[in-house]
Amino acid sequence: MLENEFVTFSQNFLDRSGNHRSNQKKINEYLCKNSAQYLIYWRGKVPVVSDVRDQLCWVGRDHPLVLNYSGMPTFLGLENDIPFFSINISSWLPGNYNEAAAGAFFDSNIYNHPDLPESSFFAELRGFMNRISAREAELAVMTRGINVWQENNLYCSKCGNLTEIINAGWQRNCVNCGAFHFPRTDPVVIMLVTHGNNILLGRSHGWPDKMYSCLAGFMEPGESIEAAVQREVLEETSILVKNVRYLTSQPWPFPSSLMIGCVAEALSKKVLIDPKEIENALWVSREEMLEAFSGNNERIYPARVGSIAHFMIKKWLSGSIE
Ligand SMILES: [Zn+2]
Structure with missing residues (x-):
């Protein structure tokens, strides 16, 4: 077996605190913390800062995109008592959105959101995965993975009815037959x-x-x-x-x-x-x-x-x- 310290996305720094996901009181405490950090997810992409693309763009709990978010943020975990969340704004559609490119092998388009800093943009993660730190790579890959799973499992695979998100984003339950659905790898x-x-x-x-x-x-x-x-x-x-x-x-x-x-x-x-x-x-x-x-x-x-x-x-x- 090889040491995987240099395999992109393979290092784990975050305390995922999986036992807190079902404790809504605890999650609410984390959501109220001034130090809470949010990574915005949009159509498979996360935002990066600057043309160098070596840092993710994080926002705080008082950012308009967070304040106006109607869904339940997904809890990613804790690091030094700082809670990390992601929210999904995939319903936003920029004027220059290129749908054909989004479905291609690699989408090289970048998209600026008016509420995020001008120097930041949403870009294909594979285009900057080797530039961001291993710590941020873990958070980016986790955010993409869990949000894609949530988007692709709106309906129950047993009965076809709607499912709802529980456990701070990490489980979907069928509203009809009660089946549990968990993120798959x-x-x-x-x-x-x-x-x-x-x-x-x-x-x-x-x-x-x-x-x-x-x-x-x-x-x-x-x-x-x-x-x-x-x-x-x-x-x-x-x-x-x-x-x-x-x-x-x-x-x-x-x-x-x-x-x-x-x-x-x-x-x-x-x-x-x-x-x-x-x-x-x-x-x-x-x-x-x-x-x-x-x-x-x-x-x-x-x-x-x-x-x-x-x-x-x-x-x-x-x-x-x-
Ligand atoms: Zn069902």
């Missing part, structure tokens, strides 16, 4: 497949030109991590792997995944892709990968900085992974 295996001096990379349909990353796929019910790694590599490239080992993990709330990073050894090199699953797969030598990381390779662009794939490939290049 979808496990995804992502693997560094090695063969001597080479690793196997692939690209999905619709990715930016020349971008290649580690193979990955959702785990299935009743499957171990090892079996999922073997099945996904076989399905996508027809290659058998052995000796699957866990390396590290990364919360990836796009929309609700937990990336489980593994390394595996290929038993052969002949690639036969399933075109329904991926667009292409290829073997990349250590030398070519080093070129790609330094921006000097014309065939491939490496996985984005901040992704677990980037982290694992970098560790392999440094010799930390055999």
Whole structure:
């Protein structure tokens, strides 16, 4: 297992105080604290400050967006007795909103809210995830994850009726059949497949030109991590792997995944892709990968900085992974 101190989104500083979520009296006390901090969530994005995009934009309890909020803020947790909350203003629609871009692989648009500082804007989290501190990355990823879950579970999956939010944002109960619904995380295996001096990379349909990353796929019910790694590599490239080992993990709330990073050894090199699953797969030598990381390779662009794939490939290049 690798130390994950440098995997973006993977460090946990916050005291989530999960036992306080169902205690409305306690939550109300936190809401009334002058030190309470709020992170505004809007359509998958959170606000950042300045063009450098290295700090989140926080507001206090007396900010107009908080004062005028009609819903129940989601309680994120405590740090040094300071309570952190998020509120969802996704119903706000700026005049320059680009709906097509919002549904694309990566939305590079930025949006200014008139009530937030002029120097701040809502932007795609993946565009600044490696610039903000690990502490703020945890709060951003948590805010995105819990709000997306709340938005996607308005209706009961058992009877189809409306659900209502309770426990400071962390549970939805059906108003009809009483079923409880909790935030879900979808496990995804992502693997560094090695063969001597080479690793196997692939690209999905619709990715930016020349971008290649580690193979990955959702785990299935009743499957171990090892079996999922073997099945996904076989399905996508027809290659058998052995000796699957866990390396590290990364919360990836796009929309609700937990990336489980593994390394595996290929038993052969002949690639036969399933075109329904991926667009292409290829073997990349250590030398070519080093070129790609330094921006000097014309065939491939490496996985984005901040992704677990980037982290694992970098560790392999440094010799930390055999
Ligand atoms: Zn129901």
